[in-house]
Amino acid sequence: MSVPTDPPILALENVGKVYPGAVPTRALEGVTFSVRAGEFVAIVGASGSGKTTLLNLLGLLDSPSEGRIALDGRDVTGLWPAEAARLRRDRMGFIFQFHYLLPEFSALENVLMPCRLAGDGRDLREEGRVRALFARVGLTPKLDRRPDQLSGGEQQRVAILRALANDPRVILADEPTGNLDSRNAAEVFGLLREITREAQRTVIMVTHDRDLAAKTDRVITLRDGRMESDTAVGG
Amino acid sequence: MAIRSFALAVAVRQLAHNRGQTLLSIGVVAMSVTLIIFTSSLIRGVQVRLVNTITDSIPHVRIMPLERQPEVLWDRADAGDAVVRVGTVPKLEQRVRKIEGWQPWLERISALQPHDLTALTASIEGTVVIARESKRLSARLVGVVPEVYNRIIDLQQNLVAGRYFGLNGGEAVIGLKLATDLGVRVGNRVSLRSEEGITTSVTIAGIYETGFGSVDGGLVVVPVRDAQSLLGIGNAITGFGLKVRDVFAAERIAGELRQQLPFKVESWMQDNERTLSGLRAQSGSSQMIIFFTTASSGLAIAALMVMSVTGKYREIGILKAMGATAGQILRVFTLQGAILSLLGAALGSGAAFALLRWLGGLQTISPTTGRASELFPIVMTFGNFFLGNGLALAAGLAASLYPAWRASRVNPIEVIRGQ
Ligand SMILES: Nc1ncnc2c1ncn2[C@@H]1O[C@H](COP(=O)(O)OP(=O)(O)O)[C@@H](O)[C@H]1O
């Protein structure tokens, strides 16, 4: 593992998470690592090992019970909800196991939705770039289709474009290929890998798929909420 | 894309997408708006019709000389010397109360109420006995200038025989019932005898039928001069009669005049307090109907929107994960409430307008008089439409607040974990 020279885009220091309840559940403990801009990181581990919890903390959807998280050198632990929402909108892209496209909007409109959320005319400015992304993934003929008129693989590719629409610094993906057959999974992963490499974007991807994990830059393995290993891969 | 705002775009798109639910909501609002406008227009119409049957045949406000108050003996300056005989009752002179030199008062009154006044006449009224051969009946005598008095009560339109406008001295006009009771026709002569003991003979020039019992059966209309001589009041009059635009304002106007004039001022409302309290109860029940209609349409919208929010739980969670704020989500659903109520209100207003126009045109023929009149007394006012639309919009917005609040509180983590 190389020592980063630039300030890391993401840095976690001793992060822990306990879900409160009648019987409080510890989901994460003492997680410390940092990610350089442009790195493609896979997070692997058994079911219930804390992968989704970690991704939610990185995505500012939840706040840690202990430790600190810094985004681009700025401490983002315990932000106000509206401020966290703004950072998610402007700095992050999310990809989930299911596409969760809005059924009422066309593929292009869905991809532009994060831009439109900004309400500053960004969706107009970015439309050209977004159309180029559609061309890049071969979906130009499907621009105006509704999600239910697309195949599973196409839906997930549109969801990836949506995560890229705001040109975010960090892309967080929770098992983005978990719902696809292996051929589509390989294709969608390849796409994500290529586009983010070209644009020097940071990706943190939770996956069950050891083969896909082996094609990333770095694999972090969780076990019972702790980091078991953190290994660089050939890529 | 035409719509720029995130909240508006999502709101409109979802409504267009869930067409069935949208149409259902609009239908509910439209129905309640129609019902509110219809109820208030009909109740208003019924009330106006009822009040008209009372007020069409009488002045809305009457102005008369003050009653002479019996004086108390010891208040008099000369009471010290007065000899009071036990058993005697001081008596007031019996004479017609009259207003002398009344023209300046007429001008003063018309100057006081230029806005609400629709008619103002001097009136000369008294009691007479009308006789034809052996038949004698008691009646109310009015001395009029027909063309002016017709604005207080329309006899010209209701003539069934003879003439009214251009009534000459020595002529009288009476109602059909009185004419029948006396057995007279146009051209017959009758004699009139006042309480003052003055007698004269007049020719029946016209006979009318208004449908108001007291007018048709107990009124003798003669020219001003003839009435003045019968009552023995010279050039004086016995009072003034006023018609005002808003009959319900009559008491307020009477009160204002009372402050300004040295006369007794009465409105029709004082004499009809029972009818008015009945009308107030009716207004109260129509307000209840309107309230429950508004409330149920609001609840229906709330229920439909809660359903739609529940169905959108995942999309809302993903939008929030992508950076939509709680405020933006709140706006999506309150906008939906506003759009549904606006469309519903527009549709409901149109339906109400069409319905009221149609019902207002229906006619019924009276079995006794054979005259056609409106079956439904409908009064369409801008106010009724304003009320219906205003209530629907308020209810729709209020109803959307709870579902919108629930939507804004969706936690994206739960949605993500839900997979
Ligand atoms: N909202 C929650 N409340 C209580 N316990 C939770 C909650 N979310 C996750 N957990 C628990 O935290 C642990 C880690 O879960 P998760 O992060 O979803 O793991 P993974 O994504 O690796 O399967 C599990 O034991 C899970 O049951």
Ligand SMILES: [Mg+2]
């Ligand atoms: Mg998980």
